[in-house]
Amino acid sequence: MARVLVAMSGGVDSSVAAALVKEAGHEAAGVTLKLWGGAQDSGCCSVSDVEDARRVAANLDLDHYVWNLTEEFEQRIVEPYVEAYANGSTPNPCIECNRTMKWGTLLERALALGFDAIATGHHARIVATKNGPRLGRGEDSAKDQSYVLGILGEFELERTLLPVGNMSKAEVRDRAGALGFRTATKADSQDLCFVASGDREVFLGARISRRKGKFVDTAGNVIGEHSGIDGFTIGQRRGLGIALGERAFVVDIDSTTDAVVLGTRSDLLRQSQGFASASFLDGKPDSNRVVLVQTRAHGAAAEATVNREEVAWNQPQQRVAPGQSLVFYDGDVVLGSAIAT
């Protein structure tokens, strides 16, 4: 038996996670992090979600607390997010939130309070290996969240429970229903808690002054005008407002000239992908070892070998927007992560 602090977002997954922690015989308490209190309080951290989490904790007879981390979230997640877009890169704030808020502040506070571990409702598994605990993909491949947890190191994994990682989403909902949780039929949370879907430009526009720039083709010819590079991500094809004759994609963003380069899908394909800030749990894989590399939350992983500062793809892959995470796998087990350059 351990003392476990369950991060309860008010969603169905963490509700069931809390139930499972208690069922396993652990001494559990719940905490809800209030991360975002802005006008667009639309996602995973609104007051009604706090109430849902509190109600589930009460159903389970668990102590429940709320920590107000809105200022820290603003400084450490939202501001860097805005700055990254302003500089033409594509941040992944959910991964940064996992690193700095959940497995940062939350875990630190839990340990200081005498808890042995934290638990969350993420769909991923902690796998025992001869080298220690490692992160594995969740049972429900459609809901697998190992990508956004790829930054977890051994210290964090030793102090983490992911109780719903062995369940499908349908099983989680059934379980929540059987337990009588009001969260059983709640919709899945959006990808980003502080920006309503489709409103990224509105959100950014309220925080940074946007500079107009040119659309250019791959040959450098100006083919139009756009209202700011922060509206674009490499690989984007929707909302460009321009026709090329064939389907157009953003293939590059130049923050020095504010140019957005449009091209075709084939212009996006690369033999290799640079990265920085790499971290591997068991050291960087040998350069002749074929591993799997995933470059987005809901994308498939592709085979590659890993050199010092770049991934060499076995088959050409779409260019990854700078700032996005690369997560390296051996089969279903995470080897480490890095940031695309």
Next chain:
Amino acid sequence: MGSDQPFGIYLDNAASTPMRVEAVDAMTPFLSETFGNPSGGHRASAEAKKAVEAARELVAEILGAAPDEVVFTGGGSEADNLAVKGAAWARRSGGLDGVVVSGIEHKAVLAAAHRLESEGCRIVEVGATESGVIDLAELRDAIDQTTAVVSVMLVNNETGIIQPLNAVADIVRELAPNAVLHTDAVQAPQWLDVKTAANECALVSLSGHKFGGPKGVGVLVVRKGTKLVPLIEGGGHEWSLRAGTHNVAGIVAFAEALRITTANRAAECARIAGLRDHLEQGLRQAIPDLLVNGNPESRVPGLLHVSFFGLEAEVLLVALDQRGVFAASGSACSSGAVDPSHVLAAMGMPRERALAAIRFSLGYRTTQSEIDAAMPIIVQCVEQLRAAA
């Protein structure tokens, strides 16, 4: 954890108090036996009406008001809203559009003021000094002939600091003769004679559960000649200032709790101040860098507001809760999260000290043995978290 100790040491009496036994006994007959609607025309109603009016007379006498100056409301926040909005609305037609409040007011007053601002009123929030009292020089600058409402609380709910209400009243009379002075006295009855402390205020808010009465019952004293526009309209209850069937049991219990509180006040203040001082000295001895917030001379007896430097209050509160000591920090918002305190910010307190601030509030039921038991727990929690930091 929490479940194996159903109740611990309750040091959050500024948030709510246990009901006094006498108040429970007083209200019980009105829940099921004498249940009539006091507004009705038969004998079942007459009994209920009699109880409401007897309660009103008792409350009026204790507060130094006439019975028809006592308006029962659904709690302290409603009383504050009726006072601030009602008085401002009643004065708009006369061209008065200034609403001046202290920056350390309860959220009920601040939110009412902000609503009025959205309706076109000019709002000024007057700051406080480091000692925790309203800045009177700033108040002088903030008010004038066009000020409609001035709202300054009697006792601050976070720090327990008593506000210089008589000085405020003098300034308002001198500079803003057209203004109505409201005081939120919700935190006061356990510690002060509201009759004398708020005798110059046209509007006085009280809340039952802060002094051993029930939740959901409040009073707004509305001195004769003070025009208000109601928030809730309907059947003309409470001189058309607050429609709605009377909460008979709650009103009866409110009055009884206020009566007992007032009768016992001198003795309880002395006893509780002794406990509070004992707690403060004990903590200071074990934690030499303990910081007491606000001027200790101006505190009500039950309040100990301190900062444990380098700690985050919301973490310390969890540690204390896990050990069965119930305290608070800031003013809890409805989500239960600790919002950065607007009161401490208005006092100019550095952010780190404000985030490390905890309120221990003692009440009539707090005992010496509880304080003796709480003290080592608080010290151990502080030491544990400091060691982990």
